[in-house]
Amino acid sequence: MxxxxxxxxxxxxxxxxxxxxxxxxxxxxxxxxxxxxxxxxxxxxxxxxxxxxxxxxxxxxxxxxxxxxxxxxxxxxxxxxxxxxxxxxxxxxxxxxxxxxxxxxxxxxxxxxxxxxxxxxxxxxxxxxxxxxxxxxxxxxxxxxxxxxxxxxxxxxxxxxxxxxxxxxxxxxxxxxxxxxxxxxxxxxxxxxxxxxxxxxxxxxxxxxxxxxxxxxxxxxxxxxxxxxxxxxxLEAEDAININQHKGDGELLKVVVPVLPRISNHTDFDPLRMHPNVDLVFVPKGQPLPPADLIILPGSKSVRSDLAFLREQGWQQQIARHLRLGGKVMGICGGYQMLGRTVADPAGIEGEPGVSEGLGYLAIDTELKAHKHLRQVKGTLQLPEQQPVAITGYEIHAGVTGGVASDAPVQLDAGPDGALDMDNQVFGSYVHGIFESEQACQAILQWVGLHNAQGVDFAALRxxxxxxxxxxxxxxxxxxxxxxxxxx
The missing domain is CATH 3.40.50.300 (P-loop containing nucleotide triphosphate hydrolases)
Known part of the structure; x- marks a missing residue:
């Protein structure tokens, strides 16, 4: 025609x-x-x-x-x-x-x-x-x-x-x-x-x-x-975040995402939002993090300033309490960088030059550089007491992270990625779209404690x-x- x-x-x-x-x-x-x-x-x-x-x-x-x-x-x-x-x-x-x-x-x-x-x-x-x-x-x-x-x-x-x-x-x-x-x-x-x-x-x-x-x-x-x-x-939203999507009480896995001023790729969480066994809550400025099974630190366009904001909100202490009570924490991209020991920006790539102390849960250090990593990736994810599962996604970040072990939980075609703390409570990765991989989503939910967890066929839903x-x-x-x- x-x-x-x-x-x-x-x-x-x-x-x-x-x-x-x-x-x-x-x-x-x-x-x-x-x-x-x-x-x-x-x-x-x-x-x-x-x-x-x-x-x-x-x-x-x-x-x-x-x-x-x-x-x-x-x-x-x-x-x-x-x-x-x-x-x-x-x-x-x-x-x-x-x-x-x-x-x-x-x-x-x-x-x-x-x-x-x-x-x-x-x-x-x-x-x-x-x-x-x-x-x-x-x-x-x-x-x-x-x-x-x-x-x-x-x-x-x-x-x-x-x-x-x-x-x-x-x-x-x-x-x-x-x-x-x-x-x-x-x-x-x-x-x-x-x-x-x-x-x-x-x-x-x-x-x-x-x-x-x-x-x-x-x-x-x-x-x-x-x-x-x-x-x-x-359908994925372009930029607006719907913070009024609480599914209510019940036998649901509680997942909390703090909304940072420069949050990026919040669409990472759409598969969780659609999951029938997950109650996903975005927490805006001025509100405490509610009790949860999993707190996820999202990506950020300005990692050091968003990390400072997180501390200003009192969320750092609330994350620490959450971990003391046995909860899990995950970071994606900028959130992964925040979970490390330091985030350095000597050239002022994302703001004023300087070094910020990270939350210190992962044994990694990140330096922001002018070259941005842009690539589609695939590989495997293996969390403790689980078999490796397939993972696909993409990377968008300016940071170069040191301290990543050769046996890191994520093994990509581009090399090892991510880190897990010694207590098996904190996990981070650079991979955006990680929950769109059905098996990876299932593995992470099982890691958090959702028994008989299933993934969501996000591509079919879209x-x-x-x-x-x-x-x-x-x-x-x-x-x-x-x-x-x-x-x-």
């Missing part, structure tokens, strides 16, 4: 309006019809990232969208990734590789430079695929960001692509969001908007029809469809989630208005 629309861009009235999920669903709809399709996001700001097959780093959302297309993610799918390391600055990653740290003002002035990289990546995708589904960032109506914009209408105008605008009715004010967003665009930008999508609707759609009619009459733009609220949807979104799109959106070749 040949498509008249060679590219389509999804923009939103707000952050978290549903752009990421809609793009993933549209990609799956196209792939089902035999269309060779790829996702694209010109600029992403997120601390959740993935390692691509070509050895670069992109937002995890684009990796999920690539899976929806049935293809491997590449760096061209997200040419600009911003990873915040302070409230006013971020590491700028261009086509998969860290270029430099910039504050917000410097990056704003730098956007015309990286627009060339954005367009190069987009051109390569257009050459390789029949169509490209593009995700915007935030909202195109953010007046203060319109100059030098590369993420929304600035890109759409440069690439000359049609745009649909999605809004989340669950937030309230959906008609004001859509009408106001369109009104704040220039005439040429308004002209390329081909329709609206309303997301996360609950209830009887007949109650919405008068509003839909009003919106179409006022704007001259069609409402392409109203997507239902999909309860229990399993596929099911993508299919649910695609099914809803097929049912609820007028796809022929986007692609006249389609039959309902």
């Amino acid at each position: 040949q498509l008249t629309t060679q590219a389509l861009m999804v923009q939103g009235t707000t952050s978290d309006a549903g752009k990421t999920v809609l793009v993933a669903g549209l990609c799956r709809v196209l792939a089902r019809r035999g269309i060779v399709v790829a996702p694209f996001k010109p600029q992403n700001m997120a601390l959740n990232s993935a390692v691509t097959i070509d050895g670069g780093e992109i937002g995890r959302a684009q990796a999920v969208q690539a899976f929806a297309c049935g293809i491997e993610p590449t760096t061209d799918m997200n040419p600009i990734l911003l990873k915040p390391n302070t409230d006013i600055g971020a590491q700028v990653i261009v086509q998969g590789k860290a270029r430099q740290d910039m504050d917000a003002v410097a990056y704003h002035n730098y956007k015309p430079v990286v627009m060339g990289d954005v367009m190069d990546s987009f051109a390569r995708l257009q050459q390789q695929y029949q169509t490209v589904v593009i995700e915007g960032a935030g909202s195109p109506a953010e007046i203060n960001l319109r100059e030098h914009d590369i993420a929304n209408m600035g890109f759409a105008e440069r690439a000359d692509v049609p745009v649909i605008i999605v809004a989340d009715i669950d937030r309230g004010g959906v008609f004001a969001h859509l009408y106001g967003t369109l009104a704040l665009l220039s005439e040429s930008e308004q002209a390329r908007v081909v329709g609206f999508v309303i997301n996360r609707f609950r209830g009887d759609i007949s109650l919405l029809e008068s509003g839909l009619t009003w919106l179409e009459e006022k704007t001259g733009k069609p409402v392409l469809g109203v997507l239902p609220y999909l309860h229990g949807l399993m 596929e099911e989630g993508i299919d649910r979104v695609a099914d809803a799109i097929e049912t609820s959106l007028d796809l022929k208005k986007l692609w006249p070749e389609f039959e309902r």
